[in-house]
Amino acid sequence: MSLYKDQKIKIYNSLTKEKETFTPIHEGAIGMYVCGPTVYSNVHMGNCRTFLSFDLVFRYLKHLGYKVRYVRNITDAGHLENDGESGDDPILKKARIEQLEPMEVVQKYTVDFHDTMAKFNALPPSIEPTATGHIYEQIAIVENLIAEGHAYEKNGSVYFDVIKFNETHAYGKLSGRKLEDMITNTRELAAQSEKKNPQDFALWKKAEPQHIMRWPSPWSDGFPGWHLECTAMSTKYLGENFDIHGGGMDLKFPHHECEIAQAEASNHKSPVNYWMHTNMLTLNGKKMSKSTGNSILPGELFSGKNNVLGRTFAPSVAKFFMFQAHYRSILDFSNEALEASEKGFNRLLDAYHSLGAIETSDKSSMSISTWKQSCYDAMNDDFNSPILIAQLFEASKFINGLKDGNATITKADLEELSATMKAFLFDVLGLEDTSVSGDESAEKLDGAIGLLIELRNQARANKDFATSDKIRDELREVGVQLKDGKEGTTYSLS
DSSP states (O other): OOGGGTOOOEEEETTTTEEEEOOOSBTTEEEEEEOOOBSSSOOOHHHHHHHHHHHHHHHHHHHTTOEEEEEEOBBOSOOOGGGOSSSOOHHHHHHHHHTOOHHHHHHHHHHHHHHHHHHTTOOOOSBOOBSGGGHHHHHHHHHHHHHTTSEEEETTEEEEOHHHHHTTSOTTTTTTOOHHHHHHHOOOOTTOTTSSSTTOEEEEEEOOTTOOOOBOOSSOSEEEOHHHHHHHHHHHHHOSSEEEEEEEGGGIIIIIHHHHHHHHHHHSSOSEEEEEEEOOEEETTEEOBTTTTBOOOHHHHHHOOSSSSSSOOOHHHHHHHHHTSOTTSOEEEOHHHHHHHHHHHHHHHHHHHHGGGOOOOSSOSSOHHHHHHHHHHHHHBTSOHHHHHHHHHHHHHHHHHHHHTSOOOOHHHHHHHHHHHHIIIIIISOOOOTTOOOSHHHHHHHHHHHHHHHHHHHHHHTTOHHHHHHHHHHHHHTTEEEEEETTEEEEEEO
């Protein structure tokens, strides 16, 4: 079903600094590239926010009926620290520390990345290319750039000539930086003497004798530049001009700026129509930083084994929390904020599950079609997940009114409300229903928690509130939420 014909999306384009009506290059089909992880360490929550934001975009576009080719790469070579043209490759550095082969490091942290994304219920991309699997394509681009006069070789390394490019193009247009200012503010860095200008960036680096990861090229045994990798992989699978390119805001400069320069110099056209960038996460009001200890990994969040949050939080709760802020806004992780999101998440699930017991009428006291379109309007406005969630809470209030007899709904509207809630909660937001499961282990869990609820009820009847509260609080610590109502005590898993 092609819902996209009736829904017009607007995307904030980082290149033009404006919201623009989204028009795909090919009707009904979309090409989207997102810069993936450099696999030398466990993926952190800031990375996860970016990938989950684009999972949301991917899911919504698919929900509208678009055929989406989503390409997200794995950087497994060539990403020098601090984007320097010299210094350590972080994969090689980690290999030395852990006494592993570089590809063991790559495999270890690629598996961790996939495992983490699976726990967040993120869809895998359509294609997940690796930098090391596309050396041939990268060498071909470098050869073309040299032939076009936009690159030069020096001592076995090849650099992109930024000043030459800027004579006919606008280097810095994505980040808003002016080359003249960059030149003025440039300080000399080590090992930059072989470049014509400090602003030039590496397309190919000659490998030092100790550099393990190396490939033959017309210029030297070496390895590709980080920026070149994404240009090669995105254009191979999506073409010289494609619809959407995404990544974290920290990649705007120099990474994405260099991607644009390489592609325009090589292919003589703008590579991407819509650039999208996610903002950063903070933790307890401060920038996340491993060096200061103010950071948290997904596994630490799920297990509770950390020094910054009070207890465990389920992946869907953390995901729901992140979607309560727009992807372009700064978001602060804190125990209080996560607990509030957990309560809201459980309220939405409770409302959704109660739809099966709602009695219908010959009249609806709420326009379900109007509400449904408001959900689409939220997502059509630059994928505004917090507004969508606000609309889902509006539906939750209405459902509570139906339960209390203060509102009415027809059978057809009830079916539409239920289908829409399901679509946006689980298909679009990609949340997981943690309150229901049909397997045998769930039955055993249900029995165990039922026994604890019975013991708690006995304690309350005996006015032993210390024991009653202890059962409730300790269940909550392990992700079991008790809810006292008119019909007794129920529970949900968070």
